[in-house]
Amino acid sequence: MLKTVNVAIIGASGYTGAETIRLLLSHSKVNISILTADRKAGMSIGEVYPHLAGLGLPDMISLGEVDWTKVDFAFCCLPHGTTQDVIAGLPKDLKLVDLSADFRFSDTELYADIYGQPHRAPEIQKEVVYGLAEINSEEIKAARIAAGPGCYPTSAQLPLIPLLRNGQISPEGIIIDSKSGVSGAGRAPKEGTLYAEVGEGIHAYGIASHRHCPEIEQGLGAAHGEAVMVNFTPHLMPMNRGILSTIYVAMGEGKTADSLRETLVEFYQDKSFVQVLPEGVSPATRHVRGSNYCHIGVFADRLKGRAIIVSVIDNLVKGAAGQAVQCMNLMLGFEEVEGLRQAPMFP
Amino acid sequence: MLKTVNVAIIGASGYTGAETIRLLLSHSKVNISILTADRKAGMSIGEVYPHLAGLGLPDMISLGEVDWTKVDFAFCCLPHGTTQDVIAGLPKDLKLVDLSADFRFSDTELYADIYGQPHRAPEIQKEVVYGLAEINSEEIKAARIAAGPGCYPTSAQLPLIPLLRNGQISPEGIIIDSKSGVSGAGRAPKEGTLYAEVGEGIHAYGIASHRHCPEIEQGLGAAHGEAVMVNFTPHLMPMNRGILSTIYVAMGEGKTADSLRETLVEFYQDKSFVQVLPEGVSPATRHVRGSNYCHIGVFADRLKGRAIIVSVIDNLVKGAAGQAVQCMNLMLGFEEVEGLRQAPMFP
């Protein structure tokens, strides 16, 4: 197979960068030609990520060393904040997916509010499509830049957007109780993500203040047609990968758990990566591990008129690198599943 | 110190039995004189639980071998269902704490509904007090039998009962999203609790149908003065110990997260084991591990008029053996904290 598209991964030393590499290695059309890293420029990827040693990947170089004339597509895997400046400095016709939070808000004022600093590349924001692949596929196909959604927002929006669009659920009082593995916190050393601080325990964090909450509300608001406010409570779990969101909703007038489930089944019937599970089957993060799948279950609540929706993804795949590859496939006209065919890994 | 009270542990081969032993070993008034086990009768405790070897404990005997004239108090650590018959066969004046589900419902019809079989010792039920120690301490002091609450119900009721009693929260639409370690499922081998099935993953189970839900509702109904119906959704976590319940509530008219927190602070100010955390501090199961503590945090929701309450316990201690010892202390007139002074173990 001829791999004809040369791809650069900007920020290859973080977990999302490494995961993008892992997935692209099985992509039949793409050649990983550039890996950048700031402090680790000059190192081989195998020194930084031994699981990627010996696979024929290029050494890491600094951003300034990249010859962009030889790059057809880029993944930007940098932290939020610095990403704006980096992308502003790239060739204006380079297609790319950004995995940071910097371009997820169409309203740059909102970004400024949430992230506590003015947006420094508002003109680029206009070229960006929110890369929730199953929801915005047509817009993504036409975009120059896709902003990869946050991991939590992916797990919450995939079930909720179709239900809101179809009036199956009330936009009032949606409660999203999410549980995430630790890799979502990144590779930068912090006391709070040390093994001994996380192992054998669980806690909630960012209660009523997590930055993914307004991102979720942006998507739900668009689906509903007017602003939606939700509860979003994330928890840190003693596991590497996976997000499970348990979502508590009031159903629309006359709706049932069955009608919710059917709405989702129908909405996702032609989509490769979203599986709506049969009645009574409870999704588990371990059953999507390493894959781009999202599994969704819908359950009647004991409380009248209410339902419980459970969705699971691998935070590093459908919640980051996998969805980014999916966006690239849409943007470059490849098969949507290319590079993403790996079955989940269990146990 | 003279250990003058002879205690029997019926069903010493399960996790709650072993944990009761661990705690009683540090109790200054109590002598563990009898350990029973059915299939494992004749074995030393060290063969069944090597962490308890060499600590001077008696070998396990069958229930029929027990000389009850030499027993002052008993802990019954058997599975639900069989417990009724066992307790019915014990001396009628023997004080005891039962850790099974068999005597948790004052209404034996309700028990029959939930557990799918008629209650076989309804006359004994009349002697039983629900052993939620901070809530029912006076009744427990006077009781012959205390029924140790379930682990999930303990984590939910400790914060909710004082708030309902004081009208701080609405009895409508309470949502209890709970996360538990695996030891709560017991030591009987099942595919679903194998390491490889539970490690590196999370899932919800018993959605809208878990047997601890009516137990929670019984306690909340009593606090509120009329029937309360709640959502209760448990999740299985890749950790040995710990329960965290994230509870979503509508506040009472004019109430605030601060008034909720103050209500709890006041209610528990003289209680040794319930700590209401300061504003902004998020409880973690690892900070109560191995101890009889319950930590509670209260947070304002982004949703108007709503609050988020987080409570954590060690499911085997405050959720089982520790609370049982606490009940015994109340029933026998010991200091409430005796045998329960161990600080939590972290990391």
Next chain:
Amino acid sequence: MLKTVNVAIIGASGYTGAETIRLLLSHSKVNISILTADRKAGMSIGEVYPHLAGLGLPDMISLGEVDWTKVDFAFCCLPHGTTQDVIAGLPKDLKLVDLSADFRFSDTELYADIYGQPHRAPEIQKEVVYGLAEINSEEIKAARIAAGPGCYPTSAQLPLIPLLRNGQISPEGIIIDSKSGVSGAGRAPKEGTLYAEVGEGIHAYGIASHRHCPEIEQGLGAAHGEAVMVNFTPHLMPMNRGILSTIYVAMGEGKTADSLRETLVEFYQDKSFVQVLPEGVSPATRHVRGSNYCHIGVFADRLKGRAIIVSVIDNLVKGAAGQAVQCMNLMLGFEEVEGLRQAPMFP
């Protein structure tokens, strides 16, 4: 791509069966046409392994229902003991890989000694080649049946056989200290592999008596030219996947850690799945997770004339299903890496 080879997986309900399915799903030449399971016949694979739901796999049938005229190749993923009879009952010209221990010993008397029962298919044993793919590739290509090596033996033999063959190490006093994840123990419920029994702890088992020890000695003896006796001490680890073997050896006269490493580099230079790491780099199981790789590191000991060799594999892949697929590739003339190109998954 035309998938022209129809494959049956006998015993699809165990972990090695499920892992064989996962890998074959990405194999370009192979069609999974038959899945068998005894007690679970009639169920869909998704009911037994939800991570494999929705991937177009056939339902499970009983062994008796298989039409063998439509099967080109089989993987036998049954427990040892029953496997002999099953394979004896299959068509005599069906090529297959057996993943059990039943055909790993060329000497069926030795099998009888170790497994405590006479071998019931000694005539079939004569057709079997030991499927250590890098070592026996030519014999495997010509074989009707390959016996997939045990997980521990794979991790030990891959570094030791080339070193013994080349006189780099002494055959005397080899010590193999191995550490394994829990999935190696299979999916049958046992107290000893419950999460709460394995989490947060480690212990050795089968000390000086594990059945994989004679299997290792068979391979090392063949490499050395006469019988070799080793120490093999396995440990159970709180993780799902991975084996690490730390091997302590006396070096041959005049040999050094460098000469050992160079011998391995040379031996494996044309092999896709064995990577000999540079001096000073310590192999980690997490860096081969989910892949068919074996990483080997060689280190000088502080003790004169001695070296330390560390090898890592994923027990379910290179230690079971992956090596089985590799054997099939050799036996059917496919590219050796077909179906096994997935990069390791980290974190």
Next chain:
Amino acid sequence: MLKTVNVAIIGASGYTGAETIRLLLSHSKVNISILTADRKAGMSIGEVYPHLAGLGLPDMISLGEVDWTKVDFAFCCLPHGTTQDVIAGLPKDLKLVDLSADFRFSDTELYADIYGQPHRAPEIQKEVVYGLAEINSEEIKAARIAAGPGCYPTSAQLPLIPLLRNGQISPEGIIIDSKSGVSGAGRAPKEGTLYAEVGEGIHAYGIASHRHCPEIEQGLGAAHGEAVMVNFTPHLMPMNRGILSTIYVAMGEGKTADSLRETLVEFYQDKSFVQVLPEGVSPATRHVRGSNYCHIGVFADRLKGRAIIVSVIDNLVKGAAGQAVQCMNLMLGFEEVEGLRQAPMFP
């Protein structure tokens, strides 16, 4: 009970400091009157370690603020290197246990070699006794300063010293393969101890170069009467607590696994914290978790004349804080088990 001895914990913000606090809270003679921390001076212990909140502990102060006239005993829980200067600056008659590596080597030249810097308080070294409590109890009773042994060295020396002293094993070619939980690496954030780097995997580190190796050799050399050189290979495990050392030895002329075991049984018969397990019982770290116990098992090897010894401890208790408290008990004439009576916590 009157708690009459005022204790200072210098460096209360690390894991060993916190664990010392946890244990001393149950000590009947000791009052924790001073907690120091540099950067965290002014904070409550509950802010740094929420599991110790609400237990009546003093706030943390800087070292300079301590009124030493009110301190009867100190635990120094600082990192190696800085400890020398701190202890040199303390009152010259203050009894203390140091948990760092700074005073573990009676030969300060050796310290300089291993730690790469000259020892800055060699005169204090003369007052120090190596605090391996079961081995040096008489010397510890008389000492002003005890140096708490390293965690790995404790697990290795407890079985090996009595065996060497009694000629049960050869001093040649001892191989110590150790496996440790992550808390041994401390609370300072490092990439290598992040959850996502450690979870679901294992690797060896410091192969043939770990600083605990010469510490082990110092103790074994003293037991043997002349210098001993060993292999020591530590591995990092995905668990919070626990060390298991698997030790491979050649037995002395005419010795057997039984004679080794009997030697250990006899040596430790009057010792509270070392349990020599019966033949065939394999020690597990989870069975000493949270306690000051060391469990030792002895097994005949398949290799003629060789034995396998397995020892387990909790690295933070017997490997650090517990042994430090045990030393204090010896130095102050308390019962040796005071503050250390907690049974292990399982699961």
